[in-house]
Amino acid sequence: MEINKSSRHQKIIGNFGEQLICNMLSRTGFEVTIIDHTGIDIIAYNLKTKQRIGITVKSRTRNIGKEETVVNILSYQNSKNDRQKLLNACDAFSCEPWIAVYVETSESADVYLTSLKNYDENYRGREGKATDVWRMRKKNKEEYEKDHKVKHIRIEFHAINWDWE
Numbered sequence: 001m002e003i004n005k006s007s008r009h010q011k012i013i014g015n016f017g018e019q020l021i022c023n024m025l026s027r028t029g030f031e032v033t034i035i036d037h038t039g040i041d042i043i044a045y046n047l048k049t050k051q052r053i054g055i056t057v058k059s060r061t062r063n064i065g066k067e068e069t070v071v072n073i074l075s076y077q078n079s080k081n082d083r084q085k086l087l088n089a090c091d092a093f094s095c096e097p098w099i100a101v102y103v104e105t106s107e108s109a110d111v112y113l114t115s116l117k118n119y120d121e122n123y124r125g126r127e128g129k130a131t132d133v134w135r136m137r138k139k140n141k142e143e144y145e146k147d148h149k150v151k152h153i154r155i156e157f158h159a160i161n162w163d164w165e
Contacts, residue, residue: 003063003106017059017102018042020111024153039082039089042100054095055113056086058134059102067105070133073119074099077130086116101134106157110136112144113151122147 006012018041022032030044040054058073074082090097097116102109112134123143124132144150 003061005061009061013059013061013102013104014057017100017111018057020102021055021057021100021113024111024113024151037089037093039085039087040093040095040097043093043095052093052095053098053115054086054090054093055098055100056082057100057102060104062103062105062136064106068137070135071101071103072131073101073134074132075130083116083132099134103136104155104157108157109155110141111151111153111155114147114149118147118149122149 018034022034022042022044025032025042025044029048030046032042032044034042039056041057042055043052044055045052056073058071060069060071062069074086076082086097099112099114099116099119101112104110119132123135123140144152
């Protein structure tokens with residue numbers, strides 16, 4: 001089924017990705033809140049471990065044939081420095097920087113959550129590029145599944161009577 005995005009789809013999918021990550025963290029003992037701050041979207045605190053994380057969330061919808069397209073997570077283009085914004089926000093709120101990626105297709109969705117440190121050590125690639133990306137090819141997904149430092153949720157969509165023609 002082809003996805004026909006509405007004019008507000010990017011805003012809607014962004015909010016959905018943030019809410020989904022908040023839900024999953026809340027279900028595992030974190031106190032969470034969505035914040036409107038440059039660099040981070042969510043702050044989460046684990047009462048048991050005393051871990052506080054600041055999360056930047058990137059949400060994307062991919063149509064058929066584009067499922068393996070990378071997700072741009074940190075840009076350095078046009079004098080932007082998303083990494084520094086993330087680090088500054090986490091410093092201001094005394095939290096550890098994390099990255100979350102939500103990617104949906106017509107059939108399923110994947111949610112990934114990992115620390116910036118783990119991303120840098122295992123997935124970033126060379127420095128100096130215009131954008132840091134989260135790769136979505138089959139081999140990359142297999143790597144993420146083997147890495148216990150990458151939290152992963154897979155959601156399957158089963159639409160019943162959801163055609164509008």
